Amino acid sequence: MTDIWAGLEAAFWLIVTLDSDLVEITLRSLQVSVTALVFASLIALPFGTWLAIRRFRYRRTAIAVLNALMGLPPVVVGLIVYLLLSRSGPFGVFGLLFTPTAMIIAQVIIITPLIASITHQAMRELWAEYHDLLISLNTTKRQRIMTLIWDGRRALLTAALAGFGRAIGEVGAIMIVGGNIDHATRVLTTAIALETGKGDFALALGLGFVLIALALAVNILIHSLSRTEQEGRW
Amino acid sequence: MIRLAVLMWLALGGVAFAETMRLAVTTSFHNSGLSDVLLPVIKAEIGLEVQLLVVGTGQALRLGRAGDVDAILVHSKAAEDAFVAEGFAPYRREIMYNDFVLIGPAHDPAQLAQATSARDALKRIAAAKAPFISRGDESGTHKKELVLWDAAALEVSAFDPWYKAVGAGMGASLNTASAMGAYILADRASWLNFGNKTGLALLYAGDPALFNQYAYLPVNAVKHPHVNAAVAQALEAWLVSQNAADLINGYSINGERLFSFNAQN
Numbered sequence: 001m002t003d004i005w006a007g008l009e010a011a012f013w014l015i016v017t018l019d020s021d022l023v024e025i026t027l028r029s030l031q032v033s034v035t036a037l038v039f040a041s042l043i044a045l046p047f048g049t050w051l052a053i054r055r056f057r058y059r060r061t062a063i064a065v066l067n068a069l070m071g072l073p074p075v076v077v078g079l080i081v082y083l084l085l086s087r088s089g090p091f092g093v094f095g096l097l098f099t100p101t102a103m104i105i106a107q108v109i110i111i112t113p114l115i116a117s118i119t120h121q122a123m124r125e126l127w128a129e130y131h132d133l134l135i136s137l138n139t140t141k142r143q144r145i146m147t148l149i150w151d152g153r154r155a156l157l158t159a160a161l162a163g164f165g166r167a168i169g170e171v172g173a174i175m176i177v178g179g180n181i182d183h184a185t186r187v188l189t190t191a192i193a194l195e196t197g198k199g200d201f202a203l204a205l206g207l208g209f210v211l212i213a214l215a216l217a218v219n220i221l222i223h224s225l226s227r228t229e230q231e232g233r234w
Numbered sequence: 235m236i237r238l239a240v241l242m243w244l245a246l247g248g249v250a251f252a253e254t255m256r257l258a259v260t261t262s263f264h265n266s267g268l269s270d271v272l273l274p275v276i277k278a279e280i281g282l283e284v285q286l287l288v289v290g291t292g293q294a295l296r297l298g299r300a301g302d303v304d305a306i307l308v309h310s311k312a313a314e315d316a317f318v319a320e321g322f323a324p325y326r327r328e329i330m331y332n333d334f335v336l337i338g339p340a341h342d343p344a345q346l347a348q349a350t351s352a353r354d355a356l357k358r359i360a361a362a363k364a365p366f367i368s369r370g371d372e373s374g375t376h377k378k379e380l381v382l383w384d385a386a387a388l389e390v391s392a393f394d395p396w397y398k399a400v401g402a403g404m405g406a407s408l409n410t411a412s413a414m415g416a417y418i419l420a421d422r423a424s425w426l427n428f429g430n431k432t433g434l435a436l437l438y439a440g441d442p443a444l445f446n447q448y449a450y451l452p453v454n455a456v457k458h459p460h461v462n463a464a465v466a467q468a469l470e471a472w473l474v475s476q477n478a479a480d481l482i483n484g485y486s487i488n489g490e491r492l493f494s495f496n497a498q499n
Contacts, residue, residue, distance in 0.1 A: 014236055095460070097302055098256065098287065107315035179257075181285040194288075197405030199412075199430030213424060 007205025010214075014206050022207070026214060029187040032100050033167040036107035041160050042049070044112045048119025048159070049145045049152075052127050063120065070114035073108075076174030081106045084175065092158075098179040103187070106173040111163035118162055122155035124149050157226060161219055168215055190215070236264035239418035254283040254463040256303040260374055261403035263307060265446065266423030266492055268485050275481060277410035282465055290403065292372030298322055298451065301458030302360055305466040309421075309448045311375035323451040329473050330482050330493045331447045334378055335425055336438040337408070338364070346417070351384040352441035360388050363396045370399025370405050374446075379419045383441065408434070421446055423492040448493075472497055 014022045021219060062137065083089050085105075096102045126148055134144050149156065171189035178185035180196040188211045195204035247339045263269065264286060273284055281337050287297060291308040298306045299322050307329070308314060314326045334357055338346055345360035349355035359366055368390075369376035383390050390397065400410050404424040413416040420428075425436060450470055454464035472478055473495040 027304075076428070087460065092301075098285070179285075179287045182289060183283075184285050195404050197261070199405055199409060199428045201430060 003201045004205065007204035008209060009169070010206030011201045011209035012206075015213075016212060022096065024183070025186050025188055027208065028185075029168060029189070029211070029214070030218075032103045032187060033164060035108060036111060036167050037111050037160060037164045039104070039108045040112040040163055044115035044161070044163070045119055045156055046145060047115065048116040049123045049148050051116070051120045052123035053141070053144055053148070054197045063183060066113055066117050070117050072110055072113065074110055074170050074172035075110050075176070076197055077106055078176035080234065081173065081177050084117060098175065098185055099179060100185060103174040103185060106177045107109075107167045107170060110170060110173060111167050114166055115159045115163040118159035118216065119156060122152055122159065126152045126155075132135040153226075157222065162224065164218065168218075169211065238297065249392070253281060253462075253465055253470065254285055255462050256285045256287060257469070258287045258289055258297045258303040258308075259308040260294060260308050261405065262309070262373075262421040262424045263287055263374055263425060264288040264295070264401070265405050266343040266421070267425065267427045267487070269495060271481060273487055275477075276469065276472060279477070280468055282472075283467065284440040288403075290369070290371045290373030290390040291377070295322075295455070297341065298453045300432065300459060301453060304452060304461045304463075305452045305469065306449060307448060307450050308374055309446055310377045311447060311449070313374075313377065313450055314451060317451060322454055322457060324454055326449040326451045327474065328447055328449045329497050330410045331445060332422045332493050333439060334375065334419055334446050335422050335436050336417060337420050337425060337434050338437045339415040339433055340435040342435075342437055346437035349438050352382055352438070352443045355438045355441075356382055356386040356388065359417050360386075360393070363394060365396050365398065365414055366393075367407050367414070367416045368397060368399040369404070370401045371403070371420075373404075373420060375404060375419060376445070378444075385443065387477050391446065426487040426490055426492055447496075453479060455469060472498065 052067070053060070079147070082097065082101065084091050085094070085102050086092055087095075087097070096105070116150065130148065130151070134147060169189060171193055174185075174187060175190050178187070178190065179184050180190040186194075188207055191206045192204045193209070195207065212220075243421060260403065262297060269286060273286070276282055276284055287294070287303060288296065291310045291313060292312055294306045294308050295313055295317050297303045297357055298317065307324075318326055322408075336346055336352070338344070344358045344364040346358055348354050370377055380390065392494055398410075398414075398416070400407050402410070405428060407418060407427050408424070409430055410416070411436050412430055415433060419435075422439070450465065452466040452470060453461045455461050479495040479497070482493050483491065485492050
C-alpha cells in the first residue's frame with residue numbers, strides 16, 4: 001500500500017514540476033499513438049464499413065479472421081516487424097529500426113483489426129436500417145460507404161478510441177522495435193517497464209498514473225470536441 | 235495554429251543534429267547507473283550522442299550480428315570470442331571489470347555466509363533446495379551462472395522446482411527474488427544500485443571465479459557497410475582514455491566502488 005501512495009506522490013510531483021523528461025516521453029507517447037491511430041483509422045474505417053455492405057463469397061471467413069486478429073499478440077507483431085526492419089531483413093536498407101516510425105508501423109498493425117472489427121459490427125446494424133433507403137436512391141457504393149461513415153460517426157469514434165487505448169498502453173511491440181532508447185524512442189510504457197526493472201516502484205507507478213491521466217484526458221477532449229453525451233444530443 | 239502544431243509534431247520526430255551511434259549494452263551495465271554518468275560526459279567531450287539499447291548479452295550479440303547497432307558492450311568472454319571468430323567484430327577490447335555476488339534472503343536458510351567458495355555456495359543452495367532465481371535469458375550473468383553450476387558438478391536440468399528460470403533482465407529478476415525470498419546471482423553494480431532490496435542481502439562474494447569482465451566490440455564495417463565505424467572508433471578511444479578511467483573508478487554508491495577500469499593502452 002505504501003508503494004501506491006509513494007507512486008501517487010511521485011506522479012503529483014512529476015506533473016507539478018513539469019519534469020522535462022516526463023514531458024518529452026509523454027509527447028512521444030502521444031505522437032506515436034495518435035499517428036498510428038490516424039493511419040489505422042484511414043485503413044480500418046472504410047474497410048470495416050465496406051465489409052458490412054459488401055456481399056462476397058468468403059465474407060464470413062474474412063470477418064472471422066478480422067475478429068481473431070483483434071487478439072494479435074503485440075510481442076509477436078513486434079518481433080515480426082523487427083525482423084522485417086532489421087538491417088539483415090528485407091526492409092533493412094531504410095534504417096527504420098529503433099525509430100518512432102518503426103513503433104508507429106507496429107502499432108498500426110496491432111490496432112487496425114480492432115478498429116475495423118468494431119466498425120464492421122456497428123455498420124452492419126446501421127446498414128440494416130439504411131439498406132432499403134440507400135438502394136432505392138440508387139446510390140453508388142462509394143456514396144453508401146460515405147453516408148454510413150457519417151451517420152455512424154459516434155460508433156466510429158468509439159472504435160477509434162478503443163484503438164487509441166490499445167496503442168497508448170501497449171509495451172511489448174514498441175519495446176522490441178523501438179528499443180526504449182533515451183531521448184529517441186522512450187515512451188511512457190517502456191519507461192514504466194524500465195523503472196520497474198530498476199526496482200524504483202514509486203517512479204514507475206507515478207509514470208503509470210500519468211499514463212492513465214493522459215488516456216482519460218484524450219477521451220474527454222475528443223468527446224467534448226465532438227459534442228457527444230450532451231443534453232439533447234445523444 | 236494547425237501549421238504550428240504540425241511543425242511541432244515533425245520536430246518531435248527528432249532529427250538529431252549531433253552525431254549519434256547505437257550501442258547495445260547489457261541490462262547489468264545500465265542498471266548499475268554508470269551509463270547515466272558516462273553518456274553526458276561523452277556528449278560534452280566528443281559531441282557524440284550514444285543511444286543505448288539495453289538488452290541481455292545474448293540479444294546484444296544478435297543485434298550486432300544483424301548489423302542493427304554500431305557497437306556492443308557486454309560481459310561474456312566465450313560468447314564474445316565466438317562473435318569475433320565469426321567475423322562480426324574485428325576484435326574485443328576489455329574496458330573494466332567488477333564481480334558477481336550471490337544474493338539471497340537475509341535469514342540465509344542455505345548458510346551461504348559460511349561458504350568457502352562459489353562452488354561450495356552453490357552446493358549449499360542445491361543441498362538445501364532453497365529457491366533460486368535464474369536469469370534464464372542467455373545474458374552474460376546467466377551464462378556465468380551456468381558455468382558456476384557446471385563447476386560445482388551440478389546438473390541444472392535435473393533440479394527440482396526450486397530452480398526457477400524467469401527469463402528477465404537483472405532488475406526484474408532481483409524483484410522476483412525479493413518477492414519470493416530466493417537466492418540469485420547478480421553483478422555487484424546492479425545489486426548496489428537496485429532500489430527494492432526488501433528482505434535480500436549480499437551473502438557471498440570474493441571467489442576469483444566470480445570475476446566479471448566487460449568488453450567493447452565494434453561491429454565489423456566490412457560485413458555491415460552501413461555501421462558508423464568512425465564514431466564507434468571515437469567512442470572506443472574515449473572509453474580507454476584516462477578521463478574514462480577516472481569516471482569509471484570514481485563511480486561509487488554508498489562509498490562502494492562499482493567498477494574497476496582495466497583497459498590496456
